[in-house]
Amino acid sequence: MIVSGARPTGRLHLGNWHGALKNWVRLQHEHECFFFVADWHALTTAWEDPVGIDESTIEMVLDWLAVGLDPDRCTIFQQSAVKEHAELFLLLGMVTPVPWLERNPTYKEQRDQLLERDLSTLGFLAYPVLQAADVLIYKATAVPVGVDQAPHIELAREIARRFNTTYRPLFPEPQTLLTETPKILGTDGRKMSKSYGNAVYLTEPPEDVDRKLSRMVTDPRRARRTDPGEPADCPAYLSFHRTYSTPEELRWQEEGCRTASIGCLECKKVTIAHVLAELEPFRARRARLTPDDARAVLAAGNARARQVAGETMAEVRAAVGLA
Numbered sequence: 156m157i158v159s160g161a162r163p164t165g166r167l168h169l170g171n172w173h174g175a176l177k178n179w180v181r182l183q184h185e186h187e188c189f190f191f192v193a194d195w196h197a198l199t200t201a202w203e204d205p206v207g208i209d210e211s212t213i214e215m216v217l218d219w220l221a222v223g224l225d226p227d228r229c230t231i232f233q234q235s236a237v238k239e240h241a242e243l244f245l246l247l248g249m250v251t252p253v254p255w256l257e258r259n260p261t262y263k264e265q266r267d268q269l270l271e272r273d274l275s276t277l278g279f280l281a282y283p284v285l286q287a288a289d290v291l292i293y294k295a296t297a298v299p300v301g302v303d304q305a306p307h308i309e310l311a312r313e314i315a316r317r318f319n320t321t322y323r324p325l326f327p328e329p330q331t332l333l334t335e336t337p338k339i340l341g342t343d344g345r346k347m348s349k350s351y352g353n354a355v356y357l358t359e360p361p362e363d364v365d366r367k368l369s370r371m372v373t374d375p376r377r378a379r380r381t382d383p384g385e386p387a388d389c390p391a392y393l394s395f396h397r398t399y400s401t402p403e404e405l406r407w408q409e410e411g412c413r414t415a416s417i418g419c420l421e422c423k424k425v426t427i428a429h430v431l432a433e434l435e436p437f438r439a440r441r442a443r444l445t446p447d448d449a450r451a452v453l454a455a456g457n458a459r460a461r462q463v464a465g466e467t468m469a470e471v472r473a474a475v476g477l478a
């Protein structure tokens with residue numbers, strides 16, 4: 156059983172696709188998978204300004220369906236619709252020592268970085284316990300995550316171990332499923348992020364994708380068409396050319412760049428054609444979907460998730476003496 160979730164961020168971009176979704180689409184053909192909208196998690200950092208969570212949830216689920224997540228092959232649900240997550244979070248909180256949470260590297264990092272937000276809350280400190288509940292409640296054996304989330308899965312394993320030895324062995328220890336993913340940079344060369352305004356969205360019109368990628372920053376040495384450049388110093392090369400171009404195209408791009416025999420736009424157009432070809436089916440599927448489709452998928456997924464989570468909670472309550 157594989158479980159993974161994502162905060163509701165609305166429309167998804169190429170960074171989301173390569174960072175997680177592409178992997179999810181593959182995994183649904185190989186394992187039983189539960190994918191959820193982590194709307195309670197959104198509140199751990201945005202508790203003061205929760206506007207738009209519902210809308211972002213629907214937008215994100217529509218994008219999940221557009222890229223090929225298939226509700227007949229995986230369960231798609233909303234965390235807050237399955238209250239059992241909160242009950243297990245509470246009970247796991249009883250066995251989790253606070254120092255385990257305080258030493259979590261993401262906790263320290265985010266508190267230092269998100270200075271404009273008040274993160275001195277119990278909800279923020281304890282969110283890895285909620286994450287542990289999210290996966291343990293389905294008895295997940297593996298969780299696909301990025302490297303930065305790996306310490307949370309380690310923590311989920313430690314919490315599961317403590318529960319299992321204190322009461323009875325109920326939970327498998329979930330393994331971290333680390334997948335090599337290309338690092339997709341935004342059009343300004345920074346990490347692709349909606350908040351930086353540098354994102355290329357999965358279902359935006361092809362002319363917008365073309366325009367954004369055509370203007371993406373390149374090696375600054377190539378100020379003029381006749382100046383040679385170095386692909387290793389070009390954000391467009393590092394994230395897009397390397398991900399999308401064929402080996403022959405890459406050789407042509409590298410040589411053309413170093414000898415200034417091609418211009419940056421000429422170079423990028425080769426890659427852009429591949430990006431557009433990949434996105435076209437997503438855009439076509441998305442155009443046929445309505446918010447009601449997302450709601451129907453969530454309603455069915457929530458019911459299925461509640462059933463499985465309910466069975467686990469009956470065991471958990473018995474284990475802790477609350478049956």
Ligand code: SF4
Pocket residue numbers: 373374377384385386389391392408411412413417418419420422423
């Ligand atoms: S020619 Fe291609 S690889 Fe070289 S800087 Fe321009 S876009 Fe980047």
